[in-house]
Amino acid sequence: MSYIAILLTFIFINNFILVQFLGLCPFIGVSKNSENAIGMGASVTFVTTVASVVTWAIYYFLLVPFNLQYLQTLTFILVIASLVQLLEMVIQKISPALYKALGIYLPLITTNCAVLGIAIINITNSYNVMEAFTAGLAAGLGFTLAIVLMSNIRERLDLQPVRGPYRGMPIAFISAGLMALAFMAFDKSLITNLHLV
Amino acid sequence: MKANIKELTKGIFKENPVFVIVLGLCPVLGVSTQVSNAIGMSAGVMFVLLFSNIIISALRKVIPGSIHIPAYIVVIASLVTITEMVMHAFVPSVYSALGVYLPLIVVNCIILGRAEAFASKNTVLDSILDAIGMSIGFALGITLIALIRELFGSGTITLFPMGNFSGVINIPWFYDNPIRVLSLAPGALLIMGYLKAFFDWNTSRKKDK
Numbered sequence: 001m002s003y004i005a006i007l008l009t010f011i012f013i014n015n016f017i018l019v020q021f022l023g024l025c026p027f028i029g030v031s032k033n034s035e036n037a038i039g040m041g042a043s044v045t046f047v048t049t050v051a052s053v054v055t056w057a058i059y060y061f062l063l064v065p066f067n068l069q070y071l072q073t074l075t076f077i078l079v080i081a082s083l084v085q086l087l088e089m090v091i092q093k094i095s096p097a098l099y100k101a102l103g104i105y106l107p108l109i110t111t112n113c114a115v116l117g118i119a120i121i122n123i124t125n126s127y128n129v130m131e132a133f134t135a136g137l138a139a140g141l142g143f144t145l146a147i148v149l150m151s152n153i154r155e156r157l158d159l160q161p162v163r164g165p166y167r168g169m170p171i172a173f174i175s176a177g178l179m180a181l182a183f184m185a186f187d188k189s190l191i192t193n194l195h196l197v
Numbered sequence: 198m199k200a201n202i203k204e205l206t207k208g209i210f211k212e213n214p215v216f217v218i219v220l221g222l223c224p225v226l227g228v229s230t231q232v233s234n235a236i237g238m239s240a241g242v243m244f245v246l247l248f249s250n251i252i253i254s255a256l257r258k259v260i261p262g263s264i265h266i267p268a269y270i271v272v273i274a275s276l277v278t279i280t281e282m283v284m285h286a287f288v289p290s291v292y293s294a295l296g297v298y299l300p301l302i303v304v305n306c307i308i309l310g311r312a313e314a315f316a317s318k319n320t321v322l323d324s325i326l327d328a329i330g331m332s333i334g335f336a337l338g339i340t341l342i343a344l345i346r347e348l349f350g351s352g353t354i355t356l357f358p359m360g361n362f363s364g365v366i367n368i369p370w371f372y373d374n375p376i377r378v379l380s381l382a383p384g385a386l387l388i389m390g391y392l393k394a395f396f397d398w399n400t401s402r403k404k405d406k
Contacts, residue, residue: 019382021226022297025306028219070282073300074274081270111304113223120297165398166390169219173390180383 003134005196006127010138012186016114017146018179023114027147028172030105037151038144043105045140047087048118051080052136055119056129076119081110114143150176204323208330214307215338216396221307224298225339226385231355233364235343237291239336241284241299245276246308246335247328254316254324269312270303277302307335345388350380 016022023044030040055076063069088106092099109115118139122132153175162171214220224242228234252272253260260268281299284292292299302308311331316324347354352372358364378384 018386020297021223021382021385022301024222024226025220028222070278073278073281073303074271077270077274077303078267081267111306111309113301113304116301116304117297120300124297165394165401168397170390170394170397173386173393177383177386177390180386181378184381184383 002196003131005191006131006134007138007141008186008191008194008196010135011142011145012183013188013190015142015146015183016117016139017143018176018183020117022117023112023143026105026108026112027143027150027176028169030108031147031150031154031172033155034148034151036105037147039101040105040108041140041144041147043102043109044112044114044143045137046102047080047084047106047109047112047115048140048143049133049136050087051083051115052118052122052132052139053129054083055079056122056127056132059123072120072123076116080115080119084110114139146179149179153179201323201326204326205330208327208332208334209337210334212331213334213338213396214331215335215342216393217400218307218310219393220310221305221335222389223301224305225335225342226389227298228295229339229343229346229385230350230380231294231347232340232343233355233357234291234294235339236336236356237284237288237295238298239332239339241277241280241295241302242305242307242335243329243332244280245273245302246311246332247325248276249273249308249312250316250324250328251321253312254319254321257317260317265317266309266313269309269317273308273312274303307331342385342388342392345392346379346384349376350378350384351375 010016014020017024017027026040026044031037058075058079059069059072063071063075084106088099091102091106118136122135125131125135127135150172154172157171157175166174208214212218215222215225221242224238228238249269249272253269256268277300280302281292284295284299311327315327319327344354348368348371352368352370352375354366354368356364356366376384379388
């Protein structure tokens, strides 16, 4: 599979939030204003990219040689949890400004399905290391796209008269549903029509 | 005893994990395309939640406070691995239908949430009741969404094949006039939104009385 095809697949066709429903908790929880949404999106993109490469390496250099593939889930979640912790410390040391911007989101990312999801999907699709890197980056970008769009919609919804029980979360879900409807326009034929495979 | 029963029933309605606390939505929306998948996912969550609550509440005085989250994650991940292996061996069709959502039970907020908010502070018995209540609440939520999506989206109800029964029930009128979009991704979000609005309206109506 070409890298452009992987990028298109994970950003649009299989968008993590709107098509696969991975990472919905932050999508609903942190999309109330666009500033936070961009911060969350950037942190998730960063972590999915790094985690994709690290979990790929652990799977093929540690689990496969010792025939321990069944420990995949257990290893990946521990690796991701320690990776997030490590990244937090590194960013705090290297760039306090970036830490100030991303700091509050990083601890939340450990339990974000998107990170463990992309690590497992990379293995299921038997990607090589560059493909895994691209998929991780694209999944993060797709997440950012959806959460930033959503935060803009919600900022406008705050100014609209929404009827009682629909206020807050229900209208957010329904707007996300309509957005998912729009994303259905991207499907697998896009890749074949562009001759990317 | 009365207080104990309350731990059991609160998860089903008052603190329903799907519609009231709104936690662990990834599997709820991801696998609710067929009733059988919803039941399979509920069974997985019930097993993991029950045993993680038992183990964590039994070890609550042993686990040091500073590393409690990693310790909980190890317990939960081991239980999920057991679930994965058992399902792969005995119900391979459900295993492949659940796909990536099965290992993702590890990061399901309900399980870590209950461990952190309940099992780490309460006795084993209370934690068992809490886990049973919460998983029944989760099962009801996910099955309700799956039922609506499958009935209106494809006009069938898929259960498990037994003997001569193929497992698929066709509902006459709905089968000829399906609303396809409900069984696709947008339908899950739309139905979740409308159901959440309905339950919010129901709670606020009760409060007014």
